[in-house]
Amino acid sequence: MTVWILLGAALAVAGVVVVALPFLREPEPTSDSLRLLGAEEQRRLEAVEARDRALAALKELEADHRAGRVSDDDYRAVVGILRRDAAEALRALDGLEGGSRRMGAKSG
Amino acid sequence: MADLGRAALLVTLGLTLYALIAGAAAAMSGRRRLALSARNALYGALASTAVAAAVLLAGFVRDDFSLTYVADHSSRDLPLQYKISAFWGGQEGSLLLWLLVLNAYAVLAVWFARRRARDLVVWVTPVLGAIGVAFAWLLVAVSSPFDTIAAPADGNGLNPSLQNPYMVIHPVFLYLGYVGLAVPFAFAMGALLSGRTDERWIVATRRWTIVAWTALGIGQLLGAHWAYQEVGWGGYYAWDPVENAALMPWLAATAYLHSVMIQEKRGMLRVWNVSLVSLGFCLSLFGTFLTRSGIVSSIHSFTQSAIGPWFLGFIVVAVVFAGAMIWLRLPRLRTTARLESLVSREASFLYNNLLLVALCLTILWGTAWPIVSEAVRGEAVVVGRPYFDFFLRIFGLPLLLLMGIGPLVAWRRASLRGLGRVFAWPAGIALATGVVLIALGAGSSVPGLIAYTFSAFVLGTIAVEFVRGTSARKALTGEGAATAFAQLVGRNRRRYGGYVVHAAVVLLAIGIAGSSAYDSVVEGRLARGDSLEVGGYALTYRDLTEREGPNATEIRAHLDVRRGDEQLGTITAGKNAYSVEQQVSNEVGIRSDRLTGEDLFVIAEQVNEDGTVFFRVFVKPLVNLIWLAGFVFVLGAVIALWPDAREERRLATRYAPIEGGDRRATT
Numbered sequence A: 001m002t003v004w005i006l007l008g009a010a011l012a013v014a015g016v017v018v019v020a021l022p023f024l025r026e027p028e029p030t031s032d033s034l035r036l037l038g039a040e041e042q043r044r045l046e047a048v049e050a051r052d053r054a055l056a057a058l059k060e061l062e063a064d065h066r067a068g069r070v071s072d073d074d075y076r077a078v079v080g081i082l083r084r085d086a087a088e089a090l091r092a093l094d095g096l097e098g099g100s101r102r103m104g105a106k107s108g
Numbered sequence B: 001m002a003d004l005g006r007a008a009l010l011v012t013l014g015l016t017l018y019a020l021i022a023g024a025a026a027a028m029s030g031r032r033r034l035a036l037s038a039r040n041a042l043y044g045a046l047a048s049t050a051v052a053a054a055v056l057l058a059g060f061v062r063d064d065f066s067l068t069y070v071a072d073h074s075s076r077d078l079p080l081q082y083k084i085s086a087f088w089g090g091q092e093g094s095l096l097l098w099l100l101v102l103n104a105y106a107v108l109a110v111w112f113a114r115r116r117a118r119d120l121v122v123w124v125t126p127v128l129g130a131i132g133v134a135f136a137w138l139l140v141a142v143s144s145p146f147d148t149i150a151a152p153a154d155g156n157g158l159n160p161s162l163q164n165p166y167m168v169i170h171p172v173f174l175y176l177g178y179v180g181l182a183v184p185f186a187f188a189m190g191a192l193l194s195g196r197t198d199e200r201w202i203v204a205t206r207r208w209t210i211v212a213w214t215a216l217g218i219g220q221l222l223g224a225h226w227a228y229q230e231v232g233w234g235g236y237y238a239w240d241p242v243e244n245a246a247l248m249p250w251l252a253a254t255a256y257l258h259s260v261m262i263q264e265k266r267g268m269l270r271v272w273n274v275s276l277v278s279l280g281f282c283l284s285l286f287g288t289f290l291t292r293s294g295i296v297s298s299i300h301s302f303t304q305s306a307i308g309p310w311f312l313g314f315i316v317v318a319v320v321f322a323g324a325m326i327w328l329r330l331p332r333l334r335t336t337a338r339l340e341s342l343v344s345r346e347a348s349f350l351y352n353n354l355l356l357v358a359l360c361l362t363i364l365w366g367t368a369w370p371i372v373s374e375a376v377r378g379e380a381v382v383v384g385r386p387y388f389d390f391f392l393r394i395f396g397l398p399l400l401l402l403m404g405i406g407p408l409v410a411w412r413r414a415s416l417r418g419l420g421r422v423f424a425w426p427a428g429i430a431l432a433t434g435v436v437l438i439a440l441g442a443g444s445s446v447p448g449l450i451a452y453t454f455s456a457f458v459l460g461t462i463a464v465e466f467v468r469g470t471s472a473r474k475a476l477t478g479e480g481a482a483t484a485f486a487q488l489v490g491r492n493r494r495r496y497g498g499y500v501v502h503a504a505v506v507l508l509a510i511g512i513a514g515s516s517a518y519d520s521v522v523e524g525r526l527a528r529g530d531s532l533e534v535g536g537y538a539l540t541y542r543d544l545t546e547r548e549g550p551n552a553t554e555i556r557a558h559l560d561v562r563r564g565d566e567q568l569g570t571i572t573a574g575k576n577a578y579s580v581e582q583q584v585s586n587e588v589g590i591r592s593d594r595l596t597g598e599d600l601f602v603i604a605e606q607v608n609e610d611g612t613v614f615f616r617v618f619v620k621p622l623v624n625l626i627w628l629a630g631f632v633f634v635l636g637a638v639i640a641l642w643p644d645a646r647e648e649r650r651l652a653t654r655y656a657p658i659e660g661g662d663r664r665a666t667t
Helices: A001-023 A039-067 A072-107 B002-029 B032-061 B068-071 B079-090 B091-112 B118-142 B165-179 B182-194 B200-231 B241-266 B270-292 B298-305 B308-328 B345-376 B385-408 B417-438 B448-475 B480-490 B493-517 B625-642 B645-659
Strands: B520-526 B531-534 B537-548 B553-563 B566-577 B582-588 B591-592 B598-607 B614-621
Touching: A001 A039, A001 B002, A001 B270, A001 B417, A001 B582, A039 B241, A039 B598, A039 B645, A072 B200, A072 B417, B002 B032, B002 B091, B002 B118, B002 B520, B032 B079, B032 B091, B032 B118, B068 B448, B079 B091, B079 B165, B091 B118, B091 B182, B091 B270, B118 B182, B118 B200, B118 B308, B118 B598, B165 B200, B165 B241, B165 B270, B182 B200, B182 B270, B182 B308, B200 B625, B241 B270, B241 B345, B241 B614, B270 B308, B270 B345, B308 B553, B308 B598, B345 B385, B385 B448, B385 B480, B385 B493, B448 B493, B480 B493, B493 B531, B493 B625, B520 B531, B531 B614, B537 B598, B553 B598, B566 B591, B566 B598, B582 B598, B598 B645
Parallel strands: none
Antiparallel strands: B520 B614, B531 B537, B537 B553, B553 B566, B566 B582, B591 B598, B598 B614
16 A cells, blocks of 8 residues: 555656756756747738638639539639739738848848 | 555646646746646646556456445456456546546647647647646546445446447547547637637647547447447437437537638638537537436436536536637637638538538437426426437438538539539439439338438539549549549548548438338247248247356347248347346347348347247348448548648648747747
């Protein structure tokens, strides 16, 4: 019985060590801040996702048209909209990246 | 040993509580080492839960009846595999399995997402910690598997109906499914808490959701096969609350797996998707609550149950928390994209979602109403099979049809002329099938006929899809047919894996319709030498035998089976009498025709002193397609889940700028 209690206590100690590890490894860190996305990085990420979405939609439409899932009429009705969406997404992303570059140049 | 088990659970409770509190503090303050420490607490919680599980398992294997739980659910002569499965044969062990699976999922999901979605993960950690706290608390303070007694000479044994190979694996799959839904829930809540409502929470949980959904689906099929073979009433699904408990979250997860595609392709339905993920998780909690609180048998057993009120409180907290988070983050979840046409892929997926959720909620209402009625009016009512069957037809048949339509309609908008061209072949196949079936006499059941016609339509669309895709690829690349087919599937795994899953659902629908709408049944008391006829079979009762099995007396009636002039052999059915458990189980006889998928199913309802037996005999056409559907379902899920290097590269490129940052924060 004592052995099992001792094993239980050892388990508790191991648990404490595991959670303390980050503090034991870096007792005096140069920085203890989480590097989270800033507002601009978040906007850029969302713009990248929008671009990928628009380009993937165009690619899928082409594949569906080629496979005969989408008729010529339906293809013509949609392809223009998708191209416009893709162009807008690319422009938005360029705008954000251009802004970042300008900010970088100014601060540099 | 019990002391070690108790200590391990206490350590788990401490670590999950730490993951919750330190994780929330780290996320709010942005402190890196605290966040890592909270994440480590989840890893430690998995290890300590594994120790607790190992202690309980050792208790079963070593017949340690000083553990009350072992004494209540095992006995010395229980075969080893059932001693192992007795682990989850009762409430405490099931809760421990829940916690073990939860911690394993938590560690894996957090580990894999630690770089790409680190600002989500810091919030996911306390959410997973909170769920862990709830279960660890139940196990430590309310319903411990490590309570001890003065060890009796032998245990009470395991319920005979659980002494079946399916019961060794069915609960494990169910729990992998139930608990797995905690991962998308935690990431959705992490996204809402952190305000990062981009697609990363979806990307991070895509595979976990499919894994959980597949496990839940397999678990239900295994449970259905167990009921079919072991419970001995002639069916496989009885709309029992415990069965419905697993079906409801599976339906919600199915709806989510479809609607998430609209978010990925169009950026729409963000509120709907986090709501569906929350619904799925809350229903999985509700399912565990139904099966474990005692509320199914009566509201009174719920109020006497130790864990019932705690569990109900936990569900209320989860619902309120998820609802509040969605409401608070509504402005971030709004999207500018709009549904452009009611005839489009996104519209058909939306119809599919509405039908799935409607079916899920009607099942929820039918399951919960007897409980609500007993609680409010003090009067127990029964919501029976006709209610559930009615709504299954009302919502299920259109869903079956939409399964064929949805994947072939273009995104954004589609013209009726274009649709006519795309669906000409499948519609022709469906029409021809309907006509042939009517000619063969299948018109005796209108729902059955509709189900078969729609099934033919869906199978037609799937076949056309594979043929068109392969042809287009051949034309584009000049590859041979086999290579083009393999490349087509390999390069579009989710899409073609999805089609294979659709084919599995069609097989399921055909099997259910065949075995329920076109089955035959005959019953009668037979003396030796007597015969009965059913569905083209003639059965002659030949003999009754009795022998001692490993832990039960096995009584078997032997019947000769004939169809026309052909002798098909012997079928046996009977009963097992378990002396330790003081229970009797039906042991049914099943003869499967592999060519037609039909079963001859014999129940020896009553074995009389004079050697006569009261038999009930079913002929169930196509029932084996239901089990075949399980294999096809797994194949489709594996195709969809198989790692795709191109997709990984694409995501790596997309997220490279945020993955390349502070590696210390993630490792």
